[in-house]
Structure formats: C-alpha cells, structure tokens
Amino acid sequence: MSAPVSACRCTICLSENDSPVTTATKVLHQVQAEFSEWNKDECQRLFASLGLDEEREEKEYSEPSSVASFDICQWTEPSNPSSTTWTVYVGNEERVQQLSCPVVTCDTVRSAPSYEWHTETNQNIWVSLEDTDTLAFVPFADDPSFRAEEYTSCFKRLKPCRDPDLEEIEAEAARRLHFGHGFSFELIDKTGVLSRTMLGESENVGICHALTQRDRLQWPGSINSRYPPLLSAAPQPPQALATRVIGLVKTFCPAPRCNHYFCPEHAFIAPVPQPAPPSTTTEEDIQRKKSCGQNCYLNDVLGLNSWSSTEIMDFQTVLRLMPDTSPCDLAIIVQKPCRQVYQQKWALRTLMEQEEVPVDNKRLKRKRKNPRRFDDKDPVTFSYGLPCDHEGSCEDNPKCDIRHKGCKCVPIKGIQTCRTNKCPCFRARRECDPYACGDCDWQKTEKRDTRTLPAEDTSTLSGSKSPPDPAPSCQNCYLTLGLQKEINVGLSKWGFGAFIAEPAEPGDYIAQYTGEFISQEHADLRGSLSDHVKRNYRFELNPLWLVDACSMGNGTRFINHSNDDYNCRAWSSLTAITALPFMLSHADPIRSKVKQLKEGDELLLNYGEEYFIDRNEKTTSSTVPETAQFRVRANDARPPIDVPDLLKGGDYPRLVDNYLLRRFQLR
Structure with a gap:
C-alpha cells in the first residue's frame, strides 16, 4: 500500500472583477502547481520502492550444500570426454570422492533466422491514404544511413501526442470552473485557456470524451475534491432518428453480399437512403x-x-x-x-x-437503347465509365447494365465446371457469383475455415489435419469460400519458408495472399522503409493497387523465390463479394504450377526479375542471382513478361510475372 500523500493547496487570489479568461487561467495554474508538487513526491516514492528490501530474512535463501562446506574443492577433467565418472579432491588428496554424472551429446542448435513480426489475417485490410497523413515518429532515427529527410517529406504533419498528465490537469481545472465558478461548457471553450474543447469538434476529441477512454489518475487534487464528477454535467443532446439511421448505414459495408459491421476490407461508404415518393393513397x-x-x-x-x-x-x-x-x-x-x-x-x-x-429518381425511369457500360473485361486494365441509368440500387438490381451477368455453366456428373475459358466468369478473371451464376452448383460448396499451421521442423510436419473437403462442382469459388490448402511455416534453406501440408494437383488453388490493401501512391510512402531494411512484402494487383503483407498477412508471406524450381504461380481476380467492377477490391489466389505437390514440399515462387533490380542499375534475367543484394519497390517498373498458359489449350488466363513482385530476404 502506498504511503498517504497530503494534498498540496497552492493559494491563488481570485477576484470577483476578474474576467472569465483571467479566472480560468488562475484556476489552471493552481491545479498545475498542486499536481506538480504531488507528482514530485509520488515519483520519489515509486523510485524508492524499486530498491531491495533491507529487512529480508536469511531464511528466505536456500541452505548451502554439504560440498560447499569444505574448505577446498578441486577436480580433474576425465581423459575420456564420454566418461561419466569424475574424481573430486576435497580439502586434501587423502579425502577422495568419486561422482558420476551423465554426459549428454547433442547436435548444434540452429539459431532462428531473422524475422519481422506481423499480425495474422485471413482477409485484406483496406488502408486509406488519409490514414497516413500524420507521422507518429521517425523510424531509424539513430541510423545515419536511413534517408529520414526523404521519408518525412511524404507526410503532412506530426501526429499529436496527448500528455495524460495534461489531460488530468485540464479535466480538474474544467471541473472547478464549472462547479465552483459557474462556468458553462461554452464559456470555458470561449476562454481558450484549455488545449481542447469540452465536447469536441469533428476530429478534435473533447475533454469529456477523453475522460471516458482512459482510467482516471488517483491524485489528491482530484479524489479529495468536493465537486461531483465532470461527466455528470456533460449534456447528452437527443439524437434524431435520421441522424441515427445515417450513422448506422455508414457502419455497414455496402459491398454486395458483405454487409460486415465496420468492414476492414472495403473502403466504400454506403449511400445514404434517399426519400422515396409514395405510391399508395x-x-x-x-x-x-x-x-x-x-x-x-x-x-x-x-x-x-x-x-x-x-x-x-x-x-x-x-x-x-x-x-x-x-x-x-x-x-x-x-x-x-x-x-x-x-x-x-x-x-x-x-x-x-x-x-x-430528387431529380435522380425522376430521370432513372428513362431507358436507353445503348446503355453505357464499364469496360471491366480485364480488372488489370480497368477504366471508369458513366454509371448506369436505371431505377434503384445497382447492388440488388439483376437488370443493372454494369453488373456482371455471371455464367450459365451446367454441371455434369463427374465433371468439374468453371475451370476453363469457356466459363465467362473464369475468362474474365472473376469468381462465380452465387446470385448471378445459378447453374454451376456454387451453393453446394460448403465454406471451410482457413488457417496457417505452425511447424517447428519441416521434416516432420505435425498437427492434426481436418479431413479433406469434397471437391466442389464449381471450380471457380475457392477464394470466396476460403477453400485454401493448409500451409505450415518452418525453417527452410533461406530462413523461414511456407510448406504445403496436404497434396496439391496441377492447377489447384493453394491460398490467398493477404495483407494491407493499399494504393501505389500509398506504397511510395513506404518505399524508403522497404529499401532500408531490404525487405519487400508487396504484391501488385494492377498498376493502381497492391497488397502489402509487411505488418499483417498469413503464411503465404513466407513463400521464397526460385528462378527455375518454382512450383506455384499467382494471379489476381475479383471475388463474388466484390462483383461490381467499380469496387476494385481484388484478391490474388496462388495456384500451383504443373507439378504435383506432396505433403511437406516447400512452396516456391518466381518473383520476377524486376523485384531484384536496383534503382540505379538495370539487370537482366541472366544476372539475377538466387540471393540478390538489392531490393526495390514493386512499382518502379512494370514491363510485361510473357508467361505461357498453365495448361494446354489456354485453359487458364495468361499469368504475368510482373505481378509476382514479392518480398525476398537474404538468409
């Protein structure tokens, strides 16, 4: 229990003729003086409590052994290292004692490779560029080789640092002004003495809200106050139903078939419901x-x-x-x-x-002979167009001109559908939509939880495995349903690596590469950090968007590079959840190469030659080593690389290696 500390009351003369600003300033200075004196004594007490207790009794220590009671202890090392008998001379050579102890021989323990932490996630997390306008701190500030000036020039301002002691002082000063001097919250804000307003304005959180987000500091100036809590005086304005409806709509994801509360993957705000004209009488x-x-x-x-x-x-x-x-x-x-x-x-x-x-509801009833459409055949070369012209929302209207029409693939017993270019969804690099593709048995596939299994050693992949799921009739819904292969993370030739925990046939879907869903402009802000640490976890989806697994991702972030022996490839596709082309929420499933994978095989990916290009030096594929010395941002250059189809007859879309600009690390 801490020792009682007497409250210090610094007397400051207040006059009835003082202006509100003068009164507020004097009260604030008084609270600051009281807090500073208490804080000084409290810090001294805390530092003193960290020392050793001088009154500790001797009985707390263990009794000395009988061997230590002798004056001299000597021993000779055995001639045979594998011997388990040791001769000990105690005191003099006449008193000899033989002790036996086992000798354990073990192999050299391999040290763990360098590793950077990450948060596990099974989906992409959208990060807005506006979230990175403020700089919390300068990384690698003590490293002269880091280009700090270049990095900090990308931000608009420093992130404000809230001092908890200052918050406590201002909260107590506001309480005394409100209850002791009769100041309203509006009058306290008008004085401008406090650093923040009482109730807050838009992005600036007020003092009352800050008090609800942290535990109060128990200091005498606050706990011994005769005034009631400040939050008891905070007004609670009634919120109209219209405001509550708009706030509720904005918290749910507007993406079709998503509707998650505070969805972290999609960045689009739901449209506010507009007044509808009545039709009944x-x-x-x-x-x-x-x-x-x-x-x-x-x-x-x-x-x-x-x-x-x-x-x-x-x-x-x-x-x-x-x-x-x-x-x-x-x-x-x-x-x-x-x-x-x-x-x-x-x-x-x-x-x-x-x-x-609204004028929109009136003109939406008109029909066009040639409706405008989005050029969404290839998500990589996506281009914007004018919106559709129909009544109601595009999300739930099956007659929407820009909505993907789905496929009409008819399942045949014993034959898997939607895995060739004959399927319009597969040809457009989209996953089948359960609401648009009604004939391909999409609904008969049950969802499976995805996970990454840790492994101590790749030679003996341990862990219980769930029974394999029956192969769905539709072969173009793995990403949406999460039907990925189980992956272990273990030691490989180049540090950590990803190892498949179940067999995979050529063309099988393996996993989704997850991380932060960011724009290329956002990636430029992280370029200095990636170049400095020589690690790059970014995976390009198209010239505008990419997935960065540096701080969050799954087991696929550990897939290593190989020039010739790679056994998996990658592509980007649109999922059924984001079937509307203007949503632009891509995913990138990783598919195996034409090579059967056995349980325990390491997954290898060809990152492409651009991944290893230095900024100031161009290299060719023949000069790219297995362990390159340079790492560059994925968006520095993107010339297309011709890659043949996975299977004969063009069953799979062409895969482009410049989308394999992934991370690699010297081991």
Whole structure:
C-alpha cells in the first residue's frame, strides 16, 4: 500500500472583477502547481520502492550444500570426454570422492533466422491514404544511413501526442470552473485557456470524451475534491432518428453480399437512403380489410392525438424511407397506437409532397437503347465509365447494365465446371457469383475455415489435419469460400519458408495472399522503409493497387523465390463479394504450377526479375542471382513478361510475372 500523500493547496487570489479568461487561467495554474508538487513526491516514492528490501530474512535463501562446506574443492577433467565418472579432491588428496554424472551429446542448435513480426489475417485490410497523413515518429532515427529527410517529406504533419498528465490537469481545472465558478461548457471553450474543447469538434476529441477512454489518475487534487464528477454535467443532446439511421448505414459495408459491421476490407461508404415518393393513397389504406387490433385506424379514424416534436420528426424520417408502409406496421415501428399513426401519416403527406423529389429518381425511369457500360473485361486494365441509368440500387438490381451477368455453366456428373475459358466468369478473371451464376452448383460448396499451421521442423510436419473437403462442382469459388490448402511455416534453406501440408494437383488453388490493401501512391510512402531494411512484402494487383503483407498477412508471406524450381504461380481476380467492377477490391489466389505437390514440399515462387533490380542499375534475367543484394519497390517498373498458359489449350488466363513482385530476404 502506498504511503498517504497530503494534498498540496497552492493559494491563488481570485477576484470577483476578474474576467472569465483571467479566472480560468488562475484556476489552471493552481491545479498545475498542486499536481506538480504531488507528482514530485509520488515519483520519489515509486523510485524508492524499486530498491531491495533491507529487512529480508536469511531464511528466505536456500541452505548451502554439504560440498560447499569444505574448505577446498578441486577436480580433474576425465581423459575420456564420454566418461561419466569424475574424481573430486576435497580439502586434501587423502579425502577422495568419486561422482558420476551423465554426459549428454547433442547436435548444434540452429539459431532462428531473422524475422519481422506481423499480425495474422485471413482477409485484406483496406488502408486509406488519409490514414497516413500524420507521422507518429521517425523510424531509424539513430541510423545515419536511413534517408529520414526523404521519408518525412511524404507526410503532412506530426501526429499529436496527448500528455495524460495534461489531460488530468485540464479535466480538474474544467471541473472547478464549472462547479465552483459557474462556468458553462461554452464559456470555458470561449476562454481558450484549455488545449481542447469540452465536447469536441469533428476530429478534435473533447475533454469529456477523453475522460471516458482512459482510467482516471488517483491524485489528491482530484479524489479529495468536493465537486461531483465532470461527466455528470456533460449534456447528452437527443439524437434524431435520421441522424441515427445515417450513422448506422455508414457502419455497414455496402459491398454486395458483405454487409460486415465496420468492414476492414472495403473502403466504400454506403449511400445514404434517399426519400422515396409514395405510391399508395388514402383510399388504398381504407380498403384494407384486416384490422391489427383494438386501436387500429380501421375501427376509428377520428380523435385527436398529442405527439411531441421529436416523435413527429422521427415519424417523418420513417415515412421518407418507407412511404408505402401500412399504418399497422408503422405503429409497431414507432410504438404508437395505430389510429394515431394513421392520422399523422396523412397529416404529414401534404407537407412531404411539397418537398422536392430528387431529380435522380425522376430521370432513372428513362431507358436507353445503348446503355453505357464499364469496360471491366480485364480488372488489370480497368477504366471508369458513366454509371448506369436505371431505377434503384445497382447492388440488388439483376437488370443493372454494369453488373456482371455471371455464367450459365451446367454441371455434369463427374465433371468439374468453371475451370476453363469457356466459363465467362473464369475468362474474365472473376469468381462465380452465387446470385448471378445459378447453374454451376456454387451453393453446394460448403465454406471451410482457413488457417496457417505452425511447424517447428519441416521434416516432420505435425498437427492434426481436418479431413479433406469434397471437391466442389464449381471450380471457380475457392477464394470466396476460403477453400485454401493448409500451409505450415518452418525453417527452410533461406530462413523461414511456407510448406504445403496436404497434396496439391496441377492447377489447384493453394491460398490467398493477404495483407494491407493499399494504393501505389500509398506504397511510395513506404518505399524508403522497404529499401532500408531490404525487405519487400508487396504484391501488385494492377498498376493502381497492391497488397502489402509487411505488418499483417498469413503464411503465404513466407513463400521464397526460385528462378527455375518454382512450383506455384499467382494471379489476381475479383471475388463474388466484390462483383461490381467499380469496387476494385481484388484478391490474388496462388495456384500451383504443373507439378504435383506432396505433403511437406516447400512452396516456391518466381518473383520476377524486376523485384531484384536496383534503382540505379538495370539487370537482366541472366544476372539475377538466387540471393540478390538489392531490393526495390514493386512499382518502379512494370514491363510485361510473357508467361505461357498453365495448361494446354489456354485453359487458364495468361499469368504475368510482373505481378509476382514479392518480398525476398537474404538468409
């Protein structure tokens, strides 16, 4: 238990004639003086507690051994290193004692190779370029070889560092000003004495919010205060239903078939629901025959009701989003009697009809003979076009002109579908969509959890294995369903490597390369770090986007390079979750080369010659060594490299080696 520390009260004279700014400044200085004196004594007490306890009793130590009680102990090393008998001379040569101990011979233990930490993830995490505008610290500040000036010039500002002691001082000063001097939160903000506002503005988090995000410091100036907690005075403004709906919509991913809460993979904000024009009339509501209860509007349409302004505003928001909902259903939503809901609905109808209906909803009813489409045949050469011209959302409308139409591959017993260029999805480098591809037995494939299995030694890959899943009829849905091969991470010729834990046939899907989904502009910010540490975990998807597995990824980040003996290749494709081409959320499944892989084989990938090119020196494929001395960013140069198809007859799309610009590390 810590020793009690008396609270120090530094007296500062306050006058009734002082201005609000002067009063706030004096109170802040008073709290700072009290905190500084307490902090000095508290730090001294904490440092003193780190020393040894002088009152420790001798009985806490173990008793000395009988051998140590002799005056002199000598021994001679045996002539035979494998001998287990040792002759010990104790005190003098007349007192001889023989001791036996086992001799254990072990092989030299191989030291662990250099390794950089990463967070395990089974999906790509989208990172916005705006998230990297601020610099938290300068890396490798003590290394003169690091180009710190070049690296820091890519950021706009330094990340603000919040001092927890300053937050505590300002919180206590605000509490005394509010409860002791009658200052409102608005008046405290107007003085400008505190570094932050009370309630916060947009990105600047206020003092009240900061108090809810951390534990309060227990110091006498705060715990001995006679004032109530500051958070008890924080106002809680009522939030309108429209604001809550917009906030809820923005938290869910708008990507088709995703709808994850705070989705980390897609970076697109859901469109705010727009008011829809009503299509029902009063006569249609009256013609309803089934009553919803005793208070239904069908039983009695007369009578007055009293609603608050907030209730009317929320009800109006509901009508904007669902104008054709019956009064019976609206009564359940707003928790009001049905007859009152009916009266309010038609009382607000006139007001809502006077409001301007969005122009988009009016012109969307027109049809074009030649609708504009996206040029999305090849995701690599994606180009933007004008949006479609139909009513409603593109996500759920099967008649959308820009939506991928899917395939009509019919499954035949014993024959796997959707793995040749005859399948339009496969030809377009897309995975089959369960909502658009209705005939390829996509739905009969069950999802399987993906994981990376650790291994201590690659010679004996241990760990329980789940029984193999039955091969799906559709062979173009592995990435979406997570039907990847099990991968072990273990020691290889070049440090750590990735080893397949189950057999794989030529063309089998192995795994997805996961990491941070970033743009090429974002990758330029990380170029200085990659060049300095000579490690590159970036995997290009197209000239605009790439996946970086430096700080997060899975077992595929350990796949090593080989010029000639590589046994897997890679390509990028669109998944069913991101079937709309303008979503641009690519994934890159790694497929095996035409070579059967056995359990325990190391996965090897040809990174391509551009990966090993120095910035100031061009090399050719004949001069690229197995262990190159230079690492460069993946987007410095991207000339296409001709790669033959995996199978005869062009069953697979052409794979481009410049997408294999991956990381490599000197072992």
